[in-house]
Amino acid sequence: MGLFDFDDVETEGIEELEESRDNFVIKKVELHADREHIDGPSASDVEFSVTVEKSTHPSETIVLSVEVIPSDKGEHAPEWIVNIYDHGKVIWTNSELKQGRNINLNYEDSERGQKDLKIRVHIPIGARYADHAIIVTSAYPENDPGGGDILNLRAEARQSLIAVKTSIGQERTVADSIESKVRGKDMGILAVLAPAPLRGYVILEAMWSDPLKDLIKGIKKARGLVEGEMDFNEITHFLTPKPLVSGIMEGDIVELINGPFKGEKARVQSIDESKEEITVELIEAMVPIPITVRGDHVRVLENPDA
Secondary structure (H helix, E strand, C coil): CCCCCHHHCCCHHHHHHHHHHHHCCCCCEEEEECCCEEEEECCEEEEEEEEEEECCCCCCCEEEEEEEEECCCCCCCCCCEEEEEECCEEEEECCCCCCCCCEEECCCCCCCCEEEEEEEEEECCCCCCCCEEEEEEEEEECCCHHHCEEEEEEEEEECEEEEEEECCCCHHHHHHHHHHHHCCCCCCEEEEECCCCCCCEEEEEECCCHHHHHHHHCCCCEEEECCCCCCHHHCHHHHCCCCCCCCCCCCCEEEECCCCCCCCEEEEEEEECCCCEEEEEECCCCCCCEEEEEHHHEEEEECCCC
16 A cells, blocks of 8 residues: 555545535525514504625616515405615615516615615505514525525504593593403503693504404593503602602691591691601691501692792
8 A cells, every 4th residue: 555545535424524515505685674674553653774795796776686575464454565776776675566577686876785775664544463564575686596685574453542532530430341341351451540730631552453443432531542651750750659758748638548647737847758657746636646658648738948
């Protein structure tokens, strides 16, 4: 056997490497998105920024192919409209029965073989919570479909914070009516909030829909929906429990609204914030006797320092 007798060389690893090389595809086009998932309320638009980069000859044509796959394919499902923009001009849309039409991208006005696109998705009225659409976007050289790239972008419907205008003093009545009408039904209403300090409004956590508008029209003392979506920061202070002694100061004149002295007026002598209790003295008592009560057992009538 000679020093370099190749008949004895192990060839299994080389064969695997050659097979791997044959299966390896060099991407001539790459797709990049600023995000792959975005959500928004129904009746709103959400947008993806997508870059199509090609490393082919400048004159080679790049094909863009798009398919919109909604989660709800029912006969009466709302339609998700997708538009693709290039420099503010619509170059693809799934409206007007143009779904599935491939287009050729124009790189004449692009630098370094890079095309920046905007994919705008309209989340339809009537979309249910977590309904979504997958926008399957692919780009490839016209003469080499295997050298392309693909993105699966997901647009999803989420609930909104919606204000319902009511008659003053009828907030709780309206909230109870809404709750009773939607109990056990899929109306897209997830929660009803009627905070005591908020006068003239009830807040819904719900999906925008035509049935929702019709429902509110049938509620007595409800004056309709306020257009637009509320920001969560607008209601956080309603959701944070306040101390029972909040708003009570020493020297305040209060009315006892619970307990054996209900209806009596008293003056606040001291406040214990840790126990959420106050000590008061009855104004009309013959002998001033300190009484300790919970902060929510009194109603402030007068603040002498105000």
